[in-house]
Amino acid sequence: MRRRIRTAYGSALALTLALGAAACGGGPVSTAGGGDGKELAGQTLTVAGVWSGAEQKNFQKVLDAFTEKTGAKTRFVSTGDNVSTVVGSKIEGGNAPDVVMVPQVGVLQQFAQRKWLQPLSEKTRQAVDADYAPVWKSYGSVDGTLYGLYFKAAHKSTVWYSPEAFEQAGVRPPATYAEMLTAGRTVSDSGLPAFAVAGEDGWTLTDWFENVYLSQAGPQKYDQLAQHRIKWTDPSVVEALRTLGALFSDKKLLAGGQKGALATDFPGSVEKVFGPEPEAGMVYEGDFVAGMAKDEFGKKIGEEAKFFPFPPVGKGAAPVVSGGDAAVVLKDGKNQKAAMAFLEFLATPEAAAVWAAEGGFLSPNKALDLGAYSDATLRSTAKSLIDAGDTVRFDMSDQAPAAFGGTKGAGEWKLLQDFLRDPSDPARTAAALEAAAAKAYQTANQG
Structure with a gap:
């Protein structure tokens, strides 16, 4: 997200600002149940999230749809990446938002452990049971209680490429990881570096690893590593780092080499592939790449910007890694009724369809008609996410305590940047990751 899904585009461009939405007239009956559709009139719902730029603009349309439906005014506050710190300071200052769009499972769990959250309503729980794969309920729950509704998801197992670069090199989308590296070297031999890697943003490196x-x-x-039930020094981790290191150490595969990758942020990596002066043929990241390629560089998705699924490594299955933003209700918010009604609204395909039509969005809600998405590529990625069901695995770094998996310049982000700089010793990197993880989990458990 975040960060990331997601959140990724928004986190890369995050600004701290607060926007107000003007109240609209009463509309259909509120999703809160009963009444004349105006029972929330006079209330102002404050929603905090990481989004800015195009993502914030599109989410505002969802807020406006809620206003039209219920009469409640809304106000969005962008937190930037440090959701936990910002929300904590607002709670301490007596100015807590009513709803927070949380981009990390670890942060949701932290909020619940600190007794900041309200359990979701029966109506929302019923919607989740009916319309979401059980894995999404699991990620939104702490000790069996549902606190988070996953409204926005990301398919983080997509590799985006320039069809022109592939055509020039005479290569096709690969079916395996080994084929992807071979195709990348062929693209490089044709005159264009293979991958734009956004090493300046450590979260993109965690996605590669995952x-x-x-x-x-x-x-x-x-699952064991995500919950720290095995150590980061496990041989499986060292082997994965060795596999990733083969890419990071190959100058044919990285635009600008390791130094260039470390100086490239996420928006810059997309620009290197789809900008006016291409510097690479491929960029790995989630489905949200499409929104940026379209909005920032005017590319026709499915024609001038295409993707292939992240290919399977060795004898393994093709991965489906996801991320997402979960809506939670804060106990200290001043408008509990409006907050619960808002989450009931977000649980409907009606709410998801508002953003789906704008692009840069996937919903884990199975009840959303795929026809709601704005183009065939989005429909394809959305179907892949839904079809994966419980085989989807949530972004691992987002499940960890923020000190390890979600802090710029620290923990996993920094250590994988160090590994990109020098991938010669995977075992040493695994040991450093374990030391940082052990400290972060110990602190989180004590808290």
């Missing part, structure tokens, strides 16, 4: 690890080590090991 796809390799899920495919190579398998979902059981992935």
Whole structure:
């Protein structure tokens, strides 16, 4: 997200600002149940999230649809990447938002452990049971209680490429990880570096690792590592780092080499492939690449910007890594009724369809008609996410305590940047990751 899904585009451009939405007239009956559709009139719902730029603009349309439906005014506050710190300071200052769009499972769990959250309503729970794969309920729950509704998801197992670059090199979308590296070297030989890697943003490197690890080590090991039930010094981690290091150490594969990758942020990596002066043929990241290629560089998705699924590594299965933003209700918010009604609204395909029509969005809600998405590529990625069901695995770094998996210049982000700079010793990197993880989990458990 975040960060990331997601959140990724928004986190890369995050600005701290607060926008107000003007109240609209009463509309149909509120999703809160009963009444004349105006029972929330006079209330102002404050929603905090990481989004800015195009993502914030599109989410505002969802807020406006809620206003039209219920009469409640809305106000969005952008937190930037440090959601936990910003929300904590607002709670301490007596100015807590009513709803927070949380981009990390670890942060949601942290909020619940601190007793900041309200359990979701029965109506929302019923919608989740009916219309979401069980994995999404699991990621939104703490100790069996549902606190988070996943409204926006990301398919983070997509590799985006320039069809022109592939045509020039005479290569096709690869079916395996080894084929992807071979195709990349062929693209490089044709005159254009293979991959634009956004090494300046450490979260993109965690996504690279997670796809390799899920495919190579398998979902059981992935779950164990995500929960720190095995150590980062496990041989499976070292092997995944070795696999990733083969890419990071190959100057034919990285636009600008390791130094260039470390100086490239996420928006810059997309620009290197789809901008006016291409510097690479491929960029790995989630489906949200499409929104940026379209909005920022005017590319026709499916024609001038295409993707292939992140290919399987060795004998493993193709990975499906996801991320997402979960809506939670804060106990200290001043408008509990409006907050609960808003989450009931977000649980409907009606709410998801508002953003789906704008692009840069996927919903884990199975009840959303795929025809709501604005183009065939989005429909394809959305179907892949839904069809994966419980084989989807949530972004591992987002499940970790923020000190390890979600802090710029620290923990996993920094250590994988160090590994990109020098990938010669995977075992040493694994040991450093374990030391940082052990410290972060110990602190989180004490808290």
